[in-house]
Amino acid sequence: MAVSDHTKGGLPPRAGGLPPEEIIFGRSAAMISIRQKVQKVLATDVPILIQGENGTGKGLLAQYIHSRSALSPGAFVKVNCAAIPGALLESELFGYEKGSFTDANTSKPGYVEMAHRGTLFLDEIADLDLNLQAKVLQLLQDGYFSRIGDKQERRAETRIICATNRDLQTEIEAGRFRQDLFYRINVISINLPGLRERREDIALLAAYFLKQLNTRFERDTPTFSEENIESLSCREWRGNIRELEHVVARYAILGSLDTAEPAPRRSSAAPFRVVLDGTIPLKRIAKQAVREMEGNLILNALRENKWNRRKAALALSISYRALIYKIREAGLSPKNSRKAPQEQVPRDKASLA
Numbered sequence: 427m428a429v430s431d432h433t434k435g436g437l438p439p440r441a442g443g444l445p446p447e448e449i450i451f452g453r454s455a456a457m458i459s460i461r462q463k464v465q466k467v468l469a470t471d472v473p474i475l476i477q478g479e480n481g482t483g484k485g486l487l488a489q490y491i492h493s494r495s496a497l498s499p500g501a502f503v504k505v506n507c508a509a510i511p512g513a514l515l516e517s518e519l520f521g522y523e524k525g526s527f528t529d530a531n532t533s534k535p536g537y538v539e540m541a542h543r544g545t546l547f548l549d550e551i552a553d554l555d556l557n558l559q560a561k562v563l564q565l566l567q568d569g570y571f572s573r574i575g576d577k578q579e580r581r582a583e584t585r586i587i588c589a590t591n592r593d594l595q596t597e598i599e600a601g602r603f604r605q606d607l608f609y610r611i612n613v614i615s616i617n618l619p620g621l622r623e624r625r626e627d628i629a630l631l632a633a634y635f636l637k638q639l640n641t642r643f644e645r646d647t648p649t650f651s652e653e654n655i656e657s658l659s660c661r662e663w664r665g666n667i668r669e670l671e672h673v674v675a676r677y678a679i680l681g682s683l684d685t686a687e688p689a690p691r692r693s694s695a696a697p698f699r700v701v702l703d704g705t706i707p708l709k710r711i712a713k714q715a716v717r718e719m720e721g722n723l724i725l726n727a728l729r730e731n732k733w734n735r736r737k738a739a740l741a742l743s744i745s746y747r748a749l750i751y752k753i754r755e756a757g758l759s760p761k762n763s764r765k766a767p768q769e770q771v772p773r774d775k776a777s778l779a
């Protein structure tokens with residue numbers, strides 16, 4: 427499988443190809459439905475648009491789709507549209523004829539030709555300039571393109587997979603992305619969830635990465651403790667699976683989970699005090715623990731939505747009014763949100779005495 431790649435910095439490529447399917451898709455409801463959608467498109471060659479935050483696995487999914495599709499004997503050609511400047515990208519994509527520009531000493535096929543009967547993966551498609559968007563649109567419409575400096579039209583049969591972490595609707599409204607191209611690339615659209623939306627997959631992925639990394643680094647770092655998994659499950663994972671992979675790599679090398687982002691304090695370790703008569707008020711403790719957990723979740727949702735309370739309410743599947751009530755109850759505000767809720771002064775001090 428020929429691969430043209432302009433990857434970002436990070437860990438060296440893993441040996442042994444793609445992770446197994448159960449790792450790629452995991453067990454979360456969101457990924458199970460993506461898996462079902464993907465199964466249905468494998469037999470076709472329709473364009474696919476993969477959207478998702480950085481590190482959610484867009485590139486990996488594109489590779490997976492190619493490797494399981496009827497086009498897998500052909501090449502998987504990855505082009506990072508953000509990494510190559512516009513003028514150069516045109517010649518890289520479509521190729522050129524000898525003499526078509528100063529440095530064109532020979533003729534050269536482009537990525538589109540290389541992807542004939544294979545898959546062309548246009549990563550970071552939102553960064554494609556408008557001139558090139560028009561050319562890609564033509565390719566999608568009828569499969570025809572020309573090398574620079576060549577009058578002859580050529581045809582490429584290729585599946586085009588595009589990926590982006592930007593909101594293409596916003597790009598269209600801002601005049602940076604062609605609506606007609608959007609319709610063409612968006613025949614099948616896959617939205618990869620952030621890792622925090624599929625927390626049930628974190629333990630599975632972490633164990634997989636650790637096994638891989640132990641092999642790669644020739645280490646024998648023991649598997650994660652329950653506490654480790656709990657700590658991993660609570661994080662925000664702004665960098666998604668890539669960040670998890672790096673945290674696990676650090677763990678494999680250093681043997682600890684120390685990161686710049688401390689894990690939230692476990693609610694069981696909260697400073698409950700025994701009441702004066704020596705009994706342990708279990709009901710109150712449980713109530714407070716639930717309140718703390720709820721406060722943490724609300725705080726996360728607010729931060730993730732930049733303190734837009736309507737969006738946060740939607741993310742939490744509660745009404746706007748209920749969220750406002752809970753924010754007041756937990757004493758949350760953007761100013762004090764740096765503190766975890768359990769570190770704030772509890773309102774109901776009497777119940778903790």
Ligand SMILES: Nc1ncnc2c1ncn2[C@@H]1O[C@H](COP(=O)(O)OP(=O)(O)OP(=O)(O)O)[C@@H](O)[C@H]1O
Nearest residue numbers: 445449450451479480481482483484485486667668
């Ligand atoms: N489901 C998965 N199972 C195992 N590893 C994964 C999975 N998804 C992603 N990864 C790994 O996480 C890292 C990031 O994945 P990938 O580069 O595909 O994400 P991306 O969405 O394309 O990110 P970016 O937007 O930054 O380009 C890679 O090392 C990839 O192998």
Ligand SMILES: [Mg+2]
Nearest residue numbers: 484485549589
């Ligand atoms: Mg990518």
